[in-house]
Amino acid sequence: MSKKNKSKADTFFSCIEKNFDKATRFIPPIEKGLLEQIKSCNAVYRMHFPVKIGKKIKVIEAYRVQHSHHKLPCKGGIRYSLKVNQDEVMTLAALMTYKCAIVDVPFGGAKGGIKIDPQTISVENIEKITRRYTSELIKKNFIGPGIDVPAPDYGSGEREMSWIFDTFLSLIPGEVDALACVTGKPLSQGGVRGRKEATGLGVFYGIRELCRIKEDMLSLGLDVGLDGKKVIIQGLGNVGYHAATFFHEAGAIIVALAEREGAIYNKKGLNVSNVILHLKNTGSILNFPGSKNIENTEKALELECDILIPSALENVIHKNNANRIKAKIIGEAANGPVTPDADEILGKMGVIVVPDIYLNAGGVTVSYFEWLKNLSHVRYGRMEKRFSENVNSELLQVIETICRKKILTEEKKMILRGPREIDLVRSGLEDTMISGFHKIRDIKKSSGIENMRTAAFVLAIKKIIDSYEKLGIFP
The missing domain is CATH 3.40.50.720 (NAD(P)-binding Rossmann-like Domain)
Structure with missing residues (x-):
């Protein structure tokens, strides 16, 4: 079956919808429109932007999908892969919504994707693409500590997240909570x-x-x-x-x-x-x-x-x-x-x-x-930490006094550590x-x-x- 003729039933997103529909049979009767709202992606941002790679200008295809705004900010990683497409990003954003709800994390689901192969592109050019992608998100208000907080995903990591944070801070100076605009950062940058x-x-x-x-x-x-x-x-x-x-x-x-x-x-x-x-x-x-x-x-x-x-x-x-x-x-x-x-x-x-x-x-x-x-x-x-260590130390002294026996040094270290x-x-x-x-x-x-x-x-x-x-x- 060609991609052009691929039916909705074959898509990754439709698999999530099938599971959703199956679950609604066990939900008490509720307004159908609300269920449709929960199931649908709220916002899909598809972008194309130019980046100079060597002596040539390359147009990069990228996405950011916000599946649900029932809680803010939205949350989800950014995938760097040639296989990135709208259906995949929408599906992963939907999964994020349900994951967050299950584990009581107060976020709406989101996901991002940049259609590149990071294995074949220099670090310098990955940085260019990442920073430009971040600036595009800022233009459309698709990133921010209380709006949408990206994270690493397939093909990305701490390095890319530090570039996103730095770009955000440079374009929105004075934002006191700028560190919270992205997670998965290096420890030196608030990770x-x-x-x-x-x-x-x-x-x-x-x-x-x-x-x-x-x-x-x-x-x-x-x-x-x-x-x-x-x-x-x-x-x-x-x-x-x-x-x-x-x-x-x-x-x-x-x-x-x-x-x-x-x-x-x-x-x-x-x-x-x-x-x-x-x-x-x-x-x-x-x-x-x-x-x-x-x-x-x-x-x-x-x-x-x-x-x-x-x-x-x-x-x-x-x-x-x-x-x-x-x-x-x-x-x-x-x-x-x-x-x-x-x-x-x-x-x-x-x-x-x-x-x-x-x-x-x-x-x-x-x-x-x-x-x-x-x-x-x-x-x-x-x-x-220090308070716990002090309290534990006092308890150990009481125990040693009552038992009239000294606790071994290694055991004491384990108990005392906050x-x-x-x-x-x-x-x-x-x-x-x-x-x-x-x-x-x-x-x-x-x-x-x-x-x-x-x-x-x-x-x-x-x-x-x-x-x-x-x-x-x-x-």
């Missing part, structure tokens, strides 16, 4: 510790919580806990790498890792750190000592395992391969890795799919913490992911919903409806 690993750590917390539920594990024929569970991770980017590391540290066995060029397998387990070192030295994960190469990376999805974590691309599990999936749990670390058709098949097979709109919300959760830090102009832990910024960030993320999981599970059980995805959408829609009603827009 927060723990942001890099946030999405992968959120994936870990979500799956770990599922594996703690005895009832759910019994239904899958698995033991409670992560220890000894066989895990396959597709994609070793920022999300996949950190998720793999945390699963490995928790005692899970990483039996396979998949990348674009292929996959590696070892039933006894792979050491993630050693695989990454091998990747840096050779440019590929293939031929890792002690592992078996799998040329077709998609075949790695079909290997025997307990937990499958697709953390790369959308639609990698579809109606043509879903019935060959052997995993009992699928954690959607990527956006939209399972199609609606595949979802139906996996549900009938008894597979638990932990949906993307909950599971990969760790990134936006910690971005929220960074935004709050920037608005407060105080780093986390600055006010309470919370650091990263401790507070990770604690907040852990609490958010655990709370979100149980809210979804409770709705699933109480409403008789067949899967977690539909329950997650129900939770998100109910929260957004509640926001609109509190605003008084829809009585």
